[in-house]
Amino acid sequence: MHASLFLVSALSVFVSAAPTAPKVSSDVSKNIGIVSQYFNLLASKVHQSKAFGAAPICDLSKVTLPEEAAALPPPSPGLYLKHVAIGRGTQNYTCVGLNSTAPPAATGAVATLFNASCVTATFPDVLKMMTRASLQFDHSDSESLMRLAPTNLAVSGKHIFTNSNTPFFNLDVSSQWKIGEIPAGKNASIPAPAGAQVGQKGEAAVPWLKLTAKPGATGGLQEVYRVETVGGSQPATCEGMPDNFEVEYSTQYWFYAS
Ligand SMILES: *[C@@H]1O[C@H](CO)[C@@H](O)[C@H](O)[C@H]1NC(C)=O
Ligand SMILES: *[C@@H]1O[C@H](CO)[C@@H](O)[C@H](O)[C@H]1NC(C)=O
Ligand SMILES: *[C@@H]1O[C@H](CO)[C@@H](O)[C@H](O)[C@H]1NC(C)=O
Ligand SMILES: *[C@@H]1O[C@H](CO)[C@@H](O)[C@H](O)[C@H]1NC(C)=O
DSSP, X not given: OOHHHHHHHHHTTTBOSXXXXXXXXXXXXXXXXXXXXHHHHHHHHHHHGGGOOSXXXXXXXXXXXXXXXXXXXXXXXXXEXXXXXXEEEEEEEEOTTOOTTSOOEEEEEEEEEEEOHHHHHHOHHHHHHHHHHHTTBOHHXXXXXXXXXXXXXXXXXXXXXEETTEEEEEOOOSSSOOOOEEEEEEEEEEOOOTTOOOOTXXXXXXXXXXXXXXXXXXXXXXXXXXXXXXXXXXXXXXXTOOSEEEEEEEEEEEEEEO
């Protein structure tokens, strides 16, 4: 097959050529530039492809975390990168029992995880743009389609909190990939780097995190990084906020296993 045709077919794994009309969030008119940057980047990949002769790579063994994650503790020795997912969902907050000058308290997060392992290994710059562009699309639509709009990534898992300080990741939901489950706790946190993409309503990007396994993890899963966050932060105070509310976010979760 001609190299450029090959690349186009490789990209089609990640990109829906004829998206089933993914619904753009009503808040995104000001962020529409992100979506067009994403499609321009894809177009440039196809254009560059004349010089690109190799097959797409799904091997994560040479992939490293984004540079700015160096401010977090590194993955523990002996672990390997098992999976990378884009998480798309909501960070939940409460103002119950808080006065109007207090900051809302975090009550957890709910997100669908989408398999981004191959795109991470092949086109890290596309991965970053996918994370940003996906926040501009309606998440409930993506969930019902089982694809991350506007990409073609398939569901690989689900992220919930099993209690207020236990983020939990179930990566056994796909019939194709059984990757494991991991209840985790926070090991380290750094603010999202300057230039991180804000949310649908201008919310700051939530911090980058390193999480480590609590007892009960399967599939050898040991450590999880949350990086390249987009949106998700709460407003500064509870002034004018409902008792419980959600802030849309997207991010990358990197899963390390033994
Ligand atoms: C899905 O995830 C698994 C495990 O990380 C990986 O082997 C597979 O290549 C991934 N597929 C895609 C399309 O990213
Ligand atoms: C967070 O939001 C999700 C999605 O609406 C909801 O199902 C869940 O109950 C909320 N969780 C908490 C802890 O408030
Ligand atoms: C409101 O909450 C903040 C933060 O918890 C506290 O410092 C402040 O004293 C409270 N104000 C009132 C009027 O209760
Ligand atoms: C973070 O993980 C490292 C390595 O496992 C450990 O030495 C350190 O105590 C942990 N820190 C916290 C705050 O959990």
